[in-house]
Amino acid sequence: MLQLQVPRSHWIDNVLNRWNVSDLRLLEITAPTNGRKELAVAYTRLEKAERLYRTGDYPHVLTELRSALAAVAACYSAQQADKNTFDRMLINSHPKVREKLREAFHDFAGFLHLGPHEPSPTPESPVPISRHDARLALVTTHAIFEYFASEGWPGI
Numbered sequence: 563m564l565q566l567q568v569p570r571s572h573w574i575d576n577v578l579n580r581w582n583v584s585d586l587r588l589l590e591i592t593a594p595t596n597g598r599k600e601l602a603v604a605y606t607r608l609e610k611a612e613r614l615y616r617t618g619d620y621p622h623v624l625t626e627l628r629s630a631l632a633a634v635a636a637c638y639s640a641q642q643a644d645k646n647t648f649d650r651m652l653i654n655s656h657p658k659v660r661e662k663l664r665e666a667f668h669d670f671a672g673f674l675h676l677g678p679h680e681p682s683p684t685p686e687s688p689v690p691i692s693r694h695d696a697r698l699a700l701v702t703t704h705a706i707f708e709y710f711a712s713e714g715w716p717g718i
Contacts, residue, residue: 604633608707611700620696624677627703631671634710643671651710670702 568577611626631643640647648667652660676691 598637600633600636603636604630604707607633608703611703615693615696615700618693620691620693621677623696624674624691624699626677627699628671628674628677630703631674631706634707644668667706670706674699674703 607626607630611623611630614620614623614626628643632641634651635641635643635647638647638650640650645664645668648664649660652663655663676695
């Protein structure tokens with residue numbers, strides 16, 4: 563009996579996909595480890611959003627992701643992730659890139675506001691936040707966190 567551990571990324575990319583067993587793609591995202599309390603809170607909230615996604619509580623996924631971004635905003639002495647906060651977070655970006663990313667991140671943060679502002683579901687009125695909406699929000703938030711993690715979280 564031979565026991566060995568194969569990294570998830572290797573197993574998915576180099577084994578399952580080559581055997582045509584799965585077309586799953588794995589995206590690895592590096593989390594910053596600079597010890598900031600706010601970032602630890604942000605990642606705790608991100609993990610909670612993942613748990614909510616697995617249980618099908620899609621509006622609360624968006625709410626928790628919005629809270630995760632607010633925790634990151636606290637690193638910049640802001641209470642919420644708004645245009646000014648994103649502008650400070652993107653300070654090391656080219657001005658044209660900063661402008662477009664600031665707008666995109668701000669619009670995305672606005673999308674996350676749908677979560678807490680939707681009524682509780684009933685049989686007559688199902689929640690308009692779908693599984694696909696929640697998944698997009700999760701993937702996008704992870705990508706935003708990874709983007710700033712790779713930049714060393716400017717300003718922090």
